[in-house]
Amino acid sequence: xxxxxxxxxxxxxxxxxxxxxxxxxxxxxxxxxxxxxxxxxxxxxxxxxxxxxxxxxxxxxxxxxxxxxxxxxxxxxxxxxxxxxxxxxxxxxxxxxxxxxxxxxxxxxxxxxxxxxxxxxxxxxxxxxxxxxxxxxxxxxxxxxxxxxxxxxxxxxxxxxxxxxxxxxxxxxxxxxxxxxxxxxxxxxxxxxxxxxxxxxxxxxxxxxxxxxxxxxxxxxxxxxxxxxxxxxxxxxxxxxxxxxxxxxxxxxxxxxxxxxxxxxxxxxxxxxxxxxxxxxxxxxxxxxxxxxxxxxxxxxxxxxxxxxxxxxxxxxxxxxxxxxxxxxxxxxxxxxxxxxxxxxxxxxxxxxxxxxxxxxxxxxxxxxxxxxxxxxxxxxxxxxxxxxxxxxxxxxxxxxxxxxxxxxxxxxxxxxxxxxxxxxxxxxxxxxxxxxxxxxxxxxxxxx
Amino acid sequence: xxxxxxxxxxxxxxxxxxxxxxxxxxxxxxxxxxxxxxxxxxxxxxxxxxxxxxxxxxxxxxxxxxxxxxxxxxxxxxxxxxxxxxxxxxxxxxxxxxxxxxxxxxxxxxxxxxxxxxxxxxxxxxxxxxxxxxxxxxxxxxxxxxxxxxxxxxxxxxxxxxxxxxxxxxxxxxxxxxxxxxxxxxxxxxxxxxxxxxxxxxxxxxxxxxxxxxxxxxxxxxxxxxxxxxxxxxxxxxxxxxxxxxxxxxxxxxxxxxxxxxxxxxxxxxxxxxxxxxxxxxxxxxxxxxxxxxxxxxxxxxxxxxxxxxxxxxxxxxxxxxxxxxxxxxxxxxxxxxxxxxxxx
Numbered sequence: 059x060x061x062x063x064x065x066x067x068x069x070x071x072x073x074x075x076x077x078x079x080x081x082x083x084x085x086x087x088x089x090x091x092x093x094x095x096x097x098x099x100x101x102x103x104x105x106x107x108x109x110x111x112x113x114x115x116x117x118x119x120x121x122x123x124x125x126x127x128x129x130x131x132x133x134x135x136x137x138x139x140x141x142x143x144x145x146x147x148x149x150x151x152x153x154x155x156x157x158x159x160x161x162x163x164x165x166x167x168x169x170x171x172x173x174x175x176x177x178x179x180x181x182x183x184x185x186x187x188x189x190x191x192x193x194x195x196x197x198x199x200x201x202x203x204x205x206x207x208x209x210x211x212x213x214x215x216x217x218x219x220x221x222x223x224x225x226x227x228x229x230x231x232x233x234x235x236x237x238x239x240x241x242x243x244x245x246x247x248x249x250x251x252x253x254x255x256x257x258x259x260x261x262x263x264x265x266x267x268x269x270x271x272x273x274x275x276x277x278x279x280x281x282x283x284x285x286x287x288x289x290x291x292x293x294x295x296x297x298x299x300x301x302x303x304x305x306x307x308x309x310x311x312x313x314x315x316x317x318x319x320x321x322x323x324x325x326x327x328x329x330x331x332x333x334x335x336x337x338x339x340x341x342x343x344x345x346x347x348x349x350x351x352x353x354x355x356x357x358x359x360x361x362x363x364x365x366x367x368x369x370x371x372x373x374x375x376x377x378x379x380x381x382x383x384x385x386x387x388x389x390x391x392x393x394x395x396x397x398x399x400x401x402x403x404x405x406x407x408x409x410x411x412x413x414x415x416x417x418x419x420x421x422x423x424x425x426x427x428x429x430x431x432x433x434x435x436x437x438x439x440x441x442x443x444x445x446x447x448x449x450x451x452x453x454x455x456x457x458x459x460x461x462x463x464x465x466x467x468x469x470x471x472x473x474x475x476x477x478x479x480x481x482x483x484x485x486x487x488x489x490x491x492x493x494x495x496x497x498x499x500x501x502x503x504x505x506x507x
Numbered sequence: 508x509x510x511x512x513x514x515x516x517x518x519x520x521x522x523x524x525x526x527x528x529x530x531x532x533x534x535x536x537x538x539x540x541x542x543x544x545x546x547x548x549x550x551x552x553x554x555x556x557x558x559x560x561x562x563x564x565x566x567x568x569x570x571x572x573x574x575x576x577x578x579x580x581x582x583x584x585x586x587x588x589x590x591x592x593x594x595x596x597x598x599x600x601x602x603x604x605x606x607x608x609x610x611x612x613x614x615x616x617x618x619x620x621x622x623x624x625x626x627x628x629x630x631x632x633x634x635x636x637x638x639x640x641x642x643x644x645x646x647x648x649x650x651x652x653x654x655x656x657x658x659x660x661x662x663x664x665x666x667x668x669x670x671x672x673x674x675x676x677x678x679x680x681x682x683x684x685x686x687x688x689x690x691x692x693x694x695x696x697x698x699x700x701x702x703x704x705x706x707x708x709x710x711x712x713x714x715x716x717x718x719x720x721x722x723x724x725x726x727x728x729x730x731x732x733x734x735x736x737x738x739x740x741x742x743x744x745x746x747x748x749x750x751x752x753x754x755x756x757x758x759x760x761x762x763x764x765x766x767x768x769x770x771x772x773x774x775x776x777x778x779x780x781x782x783x784x785x786x787x788x789x790x791x792x793x794x795x796x797x798x799x800x801x802x803x804x805x806x807x808x809x810x811x812x813x814x815x816x817x818x819x820x821x822x823x824x825x826x827x828x829x830x831x832x833x834x835x836x837x838x839x840x841x842x843x844x845x846x847x848x849x850x851x852x
Binding site: 394395396398399400401402403404405406409413414417418420 | 586589590591614615618619621623625626627630631632633634635636644645648649693696700
């Protein structure tokens with residue numbers, strides 16, 4: 059206990075170590091928050107979800123805060139849903155006769171970005187028995203022009219995509235609707251006309267209980283804190299969930315391999331003879347085995363589950379080169395008079411290993427363990443980048459892999475790579491800073507005893 | 508030489524007769540401890556004959572000293588008595604039980620009867636344990652489960668070695684103690700399990716001259732109080748007189764001379780003992796300029812010991828065709844003074 063307190067006191071002497079501890083604590087806090095805010099099953103459901111979950115999100119949109127650095131203001135996504143009363147939609151219902159009804163939706167929104175939106179879609183859901191409602195759409199610009207968009211028969215679930223309406227395209231002389239509808243007619247080059255726009259949807263229902271709801275989405279070119287990927291998924295999910303996974307993978311792998319390796323080395327040194335020979339030969343063979351190709355084979359043939367890979371990483375690392383280093387240290391400690399004294403008062407083999415050999419090596423172990431964490435965090439990311447990432451779990455490595463697979467750098471979507479890379483670097487840096495400081499704290503003391 | 512015999516009279520050896528017990532505590536019979544040498548890690552390449560035929564009896568509350576230069580096998584003998592090595596041949600009987608036959612709990616029981624005081628007090632204490640933990644370990648291992656009892660015995664032992672106030676030391680780590688204090692903790696640890704025998708391996712050789720006497724006196728006092736038998740191992744004859752009655756001189760794995768300490772110092776018989784005594788340091792300024800007779804040559808190889816008497820290559824009195832041909836038996840030229848040398852045939 060005192061030793062622990064002393065270690066903490068020593069750590070506080072190193073500003074870099076304090077920064078490292080703060081970063082680690084921040085990462086841990088983020089991981090804990092993530093696990094409570096987005097439960098595991100929910101995260102997987104979201105990450106594996108398609109249009110039904112991510113339909114309202116833009117594709118490949120950089121984070122919204124990139125607007126701070128660009129001259130032209132990029133639009134965010136605008137969603138107006140008639141189900142949601144607060145979203146600025148008015149719905150008027152006017153009966154025409156006994157069965158037919160006029161339903162008119164008016165969506166109004168301010169548009170003050172300098173860039174045209176990515177795409178515009180109206181999602182409609184209709185309730186009817188036999189005859190589906192008939193819908194006409196109109197666009198009203200800030201300067202009062204009214205543009206007829208198109209007509210559509212609203213089935214139970216109907217999607218009207220502005221840029222796929224051939225007749226509208228012809229009417230707009232081939233200019234894409236998201237440009238033509240927002241452009242200032244006075245300007246030669248397409249420039250956004252800022253102001254309040256309106257979309258009017260006029261529907262006629264033909265049955266007594268027939269009804270219609272409609273949602274208008276104008277997809278922006280920036281989104282949220284982290285942006286979105288090629289499947290409209292919000293990167294925040296993967297960035298957040300990457301934290302507990304990276305920490306768990308790194309800590310579990312580092313802790314289990316370091317401790318097991320050390321115990322195996324201690325057992326070999328203490329019992330000597332055949333046991334030691336066996337351990338040394340296994341280690342030497344294992345050192346020759348190609349680590350990454352084996353993991354690639356596991357990923358290809360057995361399973362790509364991150365936990366299966368973790369198990370293999372641990373299995374392959376247990377008999378790692380560090381056994382040799384620990385063995386050298388243990389050989390020295392084994393001859394210490396206090397071990398002989400312990401034998402003389404009857405300590406059993408296991409008691410000597412656990413209470414006399416291993417505590418001596420803990421000062422070397424702790425810095426090694428802490429510095430070992432980033433190695434495993436990076437290993438997980440590397441495997442994911444190589445395409446061996448868990449297909450289910452969203453991780454930092456997976457994000458980089460997705461980005462790479464979709465040509466993010468080629469297409470200038472730097473955020474997609476930089477965000478997970480930055481988090482990886484922070485995690486690595488945090489553990490490295492603490493590890494280096496611990497090394498400096500423990501090693502002089504080691505030399506002294 | 509004068510200084511040695513002078514103090515020896517006032518020292519321990521005088522009242523030894525009263526303390527001697529008739530019963531044998533430890534009996535070492537024709538003990539051989541050989542270590543196999545391997546070539547390339549597996550091929551057999553002979554034996555190192557560290558202990559080669561040693562026999563002696565140790566009575567209850569008796570002290571014997573084993574004297575010899577480094578590499579003469581005294582440490583191997585001691586470690587075999589501590590059951591750290593297995594004898595290659597021969598037996599060790601402790602209270603008439605053969606050590607070779609002891610296993611598991613019986614062996615542990617035996618080990619708790621034998622205390623061990625090591626040469627290097629700092630190395631003998633685990634550097635990461637507090638004094639309290641160091642002293643508790645033997646008791647935990649030997650099944651003293653009651654925490655209060657452990658605490659009481661530990662305090663008692665600390666007071667016996669004059670480490671008081673006890674509370675000042677319990678939470679300290681070995682490196683915070685002085686060499687003398689460390690050795691006291693080592694002695695306290697050896698005493699904790701109330702042994703019948705203490706094996707002390709050069710207990711003062713690594714200490715400052717100023718604390719040596721204190722530690723030796725402490726050991727002596729503990730021996731008197733608890734009727735301990737002590738095997739005192741040293742290369743330094745000048746410390747033997749502090750509490751030893753009988754002395755064995757070991758050379759190349761064998762006991763070459765066995766005698767009472769006073770007889771040995773007064774009248775050394777074996778040529779090796781003579782040389783050893785001549786080499787004993789005397790605090791005399793004249794010694795700085797005086798030439799000492801040191802036997803020529805080096806201790807023999809224990810892998811291929813010389814034929815006949817093992818000292819013959821270095822011996823000034825070597826008898827040709829006898830000393831280099833036949834191993835000398837033990838002769839008894841004076842009562843209770845045995846010597847393995849053909850000069851006394």
